[in-house]
Amino acid sequence: MQVIVTGGAGFLGARLIQTLLEEGQRIEGETITRVTSIDLAPCPLDDPRVESWVGDVADKALIERAMGDDTLAVCHLAAVVSSQAEADFELGMRVNLEATQALLDACRAHPRRLRFLFASSLAVFGPGLEQPVPEVVGPQPRSSYGAQKAIGELLVNDYSRRGFIDGRVCRLPTIVARPGKPNQAASSFASSIIREPLAGQRAVCPVDPDLPLWLSSPRAMVGNLRHALQLDGDALGEWRTLNLPGITVTVTQLLDALERQAGAETRALVDFEPDAAIDKIVASWPGGLDIERPLSLGFQADADVDTVIHAYREDYLNT
């Protein structure tokens, strides 16, 4: 039986696919034997169980063809990220909102009540909140990306409530550190200030060093996404939105940990150059969320900031 992963060529999508194809992974008692990636880019994984469909997730005909009878679940990770959705409003609306609607409607038309995992973000929250942010606090996004994610959350919940899908909304923390090149997320710097110095290159931090970030390693996050997909719907209850675990770390604490693991010269490769546009978005996000319920449901947080940096070195630098 197959799982569809949109954004399967992306950073988290490709890692999620690998995790879903580990030995013996199941959903509702059925073994996952293959995964179909739908992405503008080809999925980089070299595995015969992965089928890569290159195309637009807003393309209804493509989605319908991908969604065969043996589909168990759809993990919707394809997105236009924060700074890009802020710069190009129409693109963000089309990919983050319209494509999500099209995908939900395709799932609704499927004979099986499909599991549907939606990757939302802490960017749905606005500034000035009590921290850690209690679960009842609502989205007041200060970016179009956050607004589009918050709308997706409501759709997934309503489609679930009506029984069209069996949805799970995961609000992701900022994932640190992502490998490769900087992307167009406003939070991209949080990875750059670890990744670039570890590669002996300079990096720029555009926000205040005291800014608290809500972080997770990709390793912990991908485990949590898989858990969200495999968890029984009844355990989640009626409202399907979850604040996934993270840890609260200031930029300074992140760099302190970098220094502990790679020395003062490495840390000295980070320059502070305030960027108002990025700061305005990132500083509107809370630095910590109440995660008591997700933890009780078996979701996991990284042990500490050193674990986060260590995970990056282990997963991507083999050190």
Next chain:
Amino acid sequence: MQVIVTGGAGFLGARLIQTLLEEGQRIEGETITRVTSIDLAPCPLDDPRVESWVGDVADKALIERAMGDDTLAVCHLAAVVSSQAEADFELGMRVNLEATQALLDACRAHPRRLRFLFASSLAVFGPGLEQPVPEVVGPQPRSSYGAQKAIGELLVNDYSRRGFIDGRVCRLPTIVARPGKPNQAASSFASSIIREPLAGQRAVCPVDPDLPLWLSSPRAMVGNLRHALQLDGDALGEWRTLNLPGITVTVTQLLDALERQAGAETRALVDFEPDAAIDKIVASWPGGLDIERPLSLGFQADADVDTVIHAYREDYLNT
């Protein structure tokens, strides 16, 4: 200069139009000289300053034609109400969501940054909340109507933040008592149990007599909607969603007030016949919201439940 009112043939829409055309009403210093109603039905008002366009609010061409250069503001009240949106999912999505998007895009294309008033509802909230519900608490709707309104709220806020419009989101309490026939809102009974007995007819209450309702008279509400439209945007701040004032009243308290004004025989015309479908929706709504900020902004609540019933008798029965 004109104001457009969608749903201008409806209960609140028609009353809002009358209020906007009272002597000397202004928006941003400009006098309101005419109002255009866009509704599936003709606007019942007999006033040369009211133009009635009969058509679908989701019809982009119609909207564009209505939106002349002299438009100051759009009040978006047209909607498929709660029980109907629950019964007909596609219709609710089309009118409550797609039409709202189309309208927002038409406003965005207008040379002037238009004021945009969106009639949302307490139906955006879910069950089990601390009451009165604090302002930071988010929508967890248990109806498609509530989900569609909550999505509209997010869109109006994001379009405002980007400067495409100058938006105002008003979350309305249940309005009691509306005149005329019962409608397809789940809360329709709250008007029926006042209106029908006062007309000497029997009425059915489908919910628990102890259920607290969050109510406003149409009179107070229409004043509040006009105030929301006329208020300076800076006073509202960045986040444009307001919980409009209401009063917390149980069904029993409402009937006690009816009895005080019309006698025990009138009250005895109300039968209790539980209806699970209606109860499920209405009981998920909170019975009271924190309205400290709206009150400080000049919005007004009815003095008490007797005022609410008295307003109905005065406005609609001339007693």
